[in-house]
Amino acid sequence: MDITMKTVKIVLATFVALSFAFSAFATTMNDEDVRTINVVGTDNMKFDVTLIEAEAGETIRIVLTTESNMPKQAMAHNIAIIDLGVDMEEFVMASIRARDNEYIAPDFEDRVVAHTAMIGGGETSTIEFTVPETPGDYEYVCTFPGHYQGGMVGVLRVN
Numbered sequence: 336m337d338i339t340m341k342t343v344k345i346v347l348a349t350f351v352a353l354s355f356a357f358s359a360f361a362t363t364m365n366d367e368d369v370r371t372i373n374v375v376g377t378d379n380m381k382f383d384v385t386l387i388e389a390e391a392g393e394t395i396r397i398v399l400t401t402e403s404n405m406p407k408q409a410m411a412h413n414i415a416i417i418d419l420g421v422d423m424e425e426f427v428m429a430s431i432r433a434r435d436n437e438y439i440a441p442d443f444e445d446r447v448v449a450h451t452a453m454i455g456g457g458e459t460s461t462i463e464f465t466v467p468e469t470p471g472d473y474e475y476v477c478t479f480p481g482h483y484q485g486g487m488v489g490v491l492r493v494n
């Protein structure tokens with residue numbers, strides 16, 4: 336490689352790195368007023384955050400991370416927040432059969448307030464959504480088979 340080519344490559348690499356840095360910075364700036372809640376899903380089928388309080392109509396961001404060394408087929412997590420009045424048991428049982436739809440039952444999709452992707456160990460999924468206008472306790476759950484039964488649930492409390 337001649338010197339000119341090498342210089343061009345270095346300049347390009349620097350430019351790309353700077354672009355990434357700037358876009359990450361810009362994203363942070365744009366979203367700084369969105370309240371962010373970090374949640375970790377663990378191998379013992381629990382969320383480390385089981386109560387999220389929010390104001391009606393507020394925009395919030397939930398960042399879910401799965402902590403696991405197991406293969407994704409054996410251990411993955413999501414967060415699905417369900418509308419008031421939905422039978423959680425029914426939703427979960429229907430969702431177990433919806434593997435091709437990230438374990439979200441299509442019949443219930445219009446009753447899901449928001450849900451993350453189904454993610455394996457080391458992965459992160461972020462959702463940003465408007466909290467419902469109706470106050471109440473909105474349950475959330477991981478719909479990976481067996482995890483609801485293992486106690487992987489929480490509450491989004493809308494005040």
Ligand SMILES: [Cu+2]
Nearest residue numbers: 411412477482
């Ligand atoms: Cu799970």
